[in-house]
Amino acid sequence: MIHCYKLNGYNIVLDVFSGSVHVVDEVAYDAIEMYENQPWNDVKNTLLQKYNDREDVTEQELDELHEDIEQLRSDGKLYTEDIYKNRAFDLKNRSTVIKALCLHVAHTCNLNCEYCFASQGKYHGDRALMTLEVGKRALDFLVENSGKRTNLEVDFFGGEPLMNWDVVKDIVRYGRELEKIQNKKFRFTLTTNGVLLDDDVIDFANKEMHNVVLSLDGRREIHDSLRKTVNGKGSYDMIVPKFQHFIEKRGDRGYYMRGTFTHNNADFTKDVFHMADLGFTELSMEPVVCKPDNPYALTEDDLPIVYEQYEILAKEMLRRNKDGRSFTFYHYMIDLTGGPCIYKRISGCGSGTEYMAVTPWGDLYPCHQFVGDDKYLLGNIWDGVTNLEAQKEFKLCNAYSRDECQDCWAKLYCSGGCAANSYHATGKVTGVYEYGCKLFRKRMECAIMMKIAESAENII
Amino acid sequence: MKRIQTIDTRDLKKSLKNGGCGECQTSCQSACKTSCGVANQQCEKCVSE
Numbered sequence: 255m256i257h258c259y260k261l262n263g264y265n266i267v268l269d270v271f272s273g274s275v276h277v278v279d280e281v282a283y284d285a286i287e288m289y290e291n292q293p294w295n296d297v298k299n300t301l302l303q304k305y306n307d308r309e310d311v312t313e314q315e316l317d318e319l320h321e322d323i324e325q326l327r328s329d330g331k332l333y334t335e336d337i338y339k340n341r342a343f344d345l346k347n348r349s350t351v352i353k354a355l356c357l358h359v360a361h362t363c364n365l366n367c368e369y370c371f372a373s374q375g376k377y378h379g380d381r382a383l384m385t386l387e388v389g390k391r392a393l394d395f396l397v398e399n400s401g402k403r404t405n406l407e408v409d410f411f412g413g414e415p416l417m418n419w420d421v422v423k424d425i426v427r428y429g430r431e432l433e434k435i436q437n438k439k440f441r442f443t444l445t446t447n448g449v450l451l452d453d454d455v456i457d458f459a460n461k462e463m464h465n466v467v468l469s470l471d472g473r474r475e476i477h478d479s480l481r482k483t484v485n486g487k488g489s490y491d492m493i494v495p496k497f498q499h500f501i502e503k504r505g506d507r508g509y510y511m512r513g514t515f516t517h518n519n520a521d522f523t524k525d526v527f528h529m530a531d532l533g534f535t536e537l538s539m540e541p542v543v544c545k546p547d548n549p550y551a552l553t554e555d556d557l558p559i560v561y562e563q564y565e566i567l568a569k570e571m572l573r574r575n576k577d578g579r580s581f582t583f584y585h586y587m588i589d590l591t592g593g594p595c596i597y598k599r600i601s602g603c604g605s606g607t608e609y610m611a612v613t614p615w616g617d618l619y620p621c622h623q624f625v626g627d628d629k630y631l632l633g634n635i636w637d638g639v640t641n642l643e644a645q646k647e648f649k650l651c652n653a654y655s656r657d658e659c660q661d662c663w664a665k666l667y668c669s670g671g672c673a674a675n676s677y678h679a680t681g682k683v684t685g686v687y688e689y690g691c692k693l694f695r696k697r698m699e700c701a702i703m704m705k706i707a708e709s710a711e712n713i714i
Numbered sequence: 715m716k717r718i719q720t721i722d723t724r725d726l727k728k729s730l731k732n733g734g735c736g737e738c739q740t741s742c743q744s745a746c747k748t749s750c751g752v753a754n755q756q757c758e759k760c761v762s763e
Contacts, residue, residue, distance in 0.1 A: 273726040282717035322715040330727060331720060337727065345734075354740035371748070405737050405758065441739075445747070467747070512747075543748045584746060585754060590723040592760030594752050595733020599726070602752060603741035621742060666726065667753035675748070694751055701753070709721055 256333065257663035258287045261703045262569060268702065270663050271338070274331040275590060277706050281311055285319055290333060294320055338600060342654040345600045351401035354604070356611040356622045357392055359384040359422055360413040364449045365489055368480045369514060369542050369550060375413030377626035382614035383418045388635070389425035392612045395635040397436050407464075409443045411611075411622055416450035426462050443467065445512075447481070448493035448500075456500050465508040468497050472513050472525020472539070479518060480550065498533060509536050510584060516542040516550035520559040523567045530574075530581045538584035541693055543623075543675060552689065561696050568700040572707050588701040599653060602669030606632065606648025620648050623674030647683045648673060658686040664695045724760075735759060 255270040265283040267276040278286065281301060288297045298316050305311035326332035338345065361382045363375030375381075396406055408429065410422050422444070429440040441464035448468055459466055470493065471477040478488025501509060511534040515522035526539050541560070544551050552560070567583060574580050603609060606620030613625060616635045624630040633640040651673055653665045671690060679687035737758035741751065 271726065273723050275721040275723050277719045277721065279717045319717055322718055325715075326718070326720070330725070334727070337730075351736070353736065356742075403736060405739075407740055514748075538746060540746055540748050585751075587754040589754075589756055589760075590721060592757050593724055594738060594755045594757055595724075595729035596726045597729070597734035597736075598738055598752050598755065598757075605742065608736075609740045609742065622747065668751040671751075672742075672748070698751075698753060706721060 255336065255661075255663060256286065256290055258283060259699055261565070261699055262572075262707065264703055264706055266699075266703060266706065267332075268663060269332050269334050270666060271334040271336050272330050272332075273590075273593075273666070274326075274334075275702060275706065276326070276332070281305060281308075281316075282319055282323075285316070286323060286332070289323060338596060339654055342600050342652045343650070345597050345652075347649060350607065351403050352396060352399040352608055352610060353403045353405070354407035354409075354609040355392055355396050356409045356411050356609070357384065357389060357425070358412060358611060358613050358622070358625060359389065359410050359415045359425075360418040361614050362417055363412060363414040363447070364417060364484065365414070365447050366482050366484050366486075367447075368482070369516060369544055369548070371543055371623060372413060372625075377613075379626050384421060384612075384614040386421050386424045386428075388612075388614065388616045389421055390428050391616065391635050393425065393429050393432055393440075395638070397432060397438055399638070400438065404437070405439050405441060407441045407443065409445060411445050414447055414449070415444060416446050416455060419450070419455060423458055426458075430462075441465075445469070447489070448496050449483075449489065451493070451496040451500055456503055459500075460504050460507060463507075465510070466500070466504075467510045467512050467538075468500070470494065470497060470511050470513055470529060470534075471515070472519070472522070472528045476519045476525055477513075480514075480516065494532065501534060510538045511536065512538040512540065512584075514540050514542050516544075517552050517556055518550050520552065520556040521563060522560075523563045523570070526567060526583065527570065530579070535581040536584075537581055541690070543678065545678075557689075557692060560693060564693075564696050564700050568704050572704060575708070585697040586701040586704055588698075588705060590702075590705055596666070599666040599669055601652060603672070605673050606630075606645055606651075620644070621674060623672075624677070651684060655684050656686050658688070658691075662691070662695075664691070664698055667698050668694050724757075732759075733757070 257268040259266055265278050267286050285297055361376050366374050443465040444459055444463045445467040474490040477490040481489050483489055511529050522539055529537050611619045611622040611625050618632040619625045620630055630644050639645050653669045656670055659665045673683045675687040675690050676685040677683045
């Protein structure tokens with residue numbers, strides 16, 4: 255399978271099953287696209303007619319092009335056959351160890367963001383804080399179920415995790431002790447709205463947190479329209495100086511400014527650029543996840559606007575790279591040579607199998623977006639996974655488990671997509687959230703185009 | 715090749731043999747939390763090499 259597209263002046267051909275990327279001129283673009291389904295003689299005749307005014311499109315030239323295409327085919331870089339489909343289930347189930355937990359240390363929040371999928375931190379349940387006992391047991395559970403895996407990830411999440419900060423610090427300290435005994439390496443991350451950031455938090459996080467995710471939606475009026483305090487006031491002025499102070503002290507350690515865009519700011523690049531202009535360089539901006547009848551839900555009419563925004567963003571990032579004002583955008587960070595192997599590309603995020611969420615009282619869910627849904631209560635950190643029927647749905651999730659993905663060129667970039675998005679959009683974990691797919695494909699096209707633009711000065 | 719330029723990429727078929735160690739980051743732990751993909755994850759082995 256191939257995928258051909260034109261973007262920012264480049265003619266791009268992706269060979270799906272080898273992962274190869276080719277930049278071609280318009281003649282080769284037409285030839286490669288047609289040759290997938292037509293005999294070469296038909297392709298050649300069509301091209302001779304179409305380009306009859308071009309001196310460089312002769313029979314001899316096209317024969318040379320044919321040789322080059324066949325060379326790429328024999329090198330396994332074009333028209334590559336799918337050798338993974340029948341092995342997808344086994345590739346995903348090569349191991350069943352758990353390697354990441356999302357610890358819901360606080361099911362409560364000091365903001366009242368309208369679009370919060372966690373229902374203002376409570377996940378449609380009671381307010382609660384995780385005790386140190388539960389937190390320690392969660393780390394023990396992770397270690398016990400991690401097999402030979404060295405790197406283990408623990409995200410402090412909420413609600414707002416800083417509302418239970420002392421426990422977070424003690425869990426981290428416990429983790430560092432465990433590392434010495436168990437030969438493991440914890441990578442802790444913190445996701446926060448910033449309201450309670452102070453120097454104690456900043457210094458501890460800069461020492462111990464592998465990554466921090468800081469929530470900011472961009473422009474003041476956009477941020478304040480949905481991210482409000484419990485008194486209904488905007489939170490922008492309260493948090494932005496704290497975030498700037500945090501990042502100034504963080505040095506070269508990882509972080510993301512993470513925003514959510516909605517129907518209200520389908521022109522979200524203005525918010526991304528605003529964050530960049532505030533001095534932040536590691537940026538992420540996610541489409542809102544909500545029911546379609548919400549007034550801020552993205553609509554079909556927004557789609558062309560959002561597509562254009564992704565292109566604007568990619569082009570502006572290339573421009574800023576050149577003039578020394580570069581920033582990264584999470585979804586455009588694609589490493590063509592050091593990216594994920596085929597096992598990862600087929601398996602996906604590992605929700606419900608390698609990755610689980612832990613509630614304040616120690617219950618296990620497939621991921622943070624399923625917390626509070628009784629159907630997907632998998633078990634708890636003392637007894638392990640006991641709802642094997644629910645877990646089986648997640649074991650079956652892979653890049654090939656959805657009929658709708660069979661003809662999609664992007665399936666080895668998305669692995670079949672987010673199970674939670676699928677579930678919320680279709681009622682099935684193995685359903686397809688088509689709107690999200692459309693945005694994902696556009697982001698991938700932009701990301702690959704940027705790599706081409708960055709890697710080749712003298713591209714065709 | 716006159717009309718085709720191939721960008722350097724990881725050969726996915728070869729990664730059947732040299733991949734699958736599982737040490738890489740879980741996709742959703744990084745920054746998105748709501749619109750997961752794997753394309754922008756890094757291979758832990760490739761990073762350490």
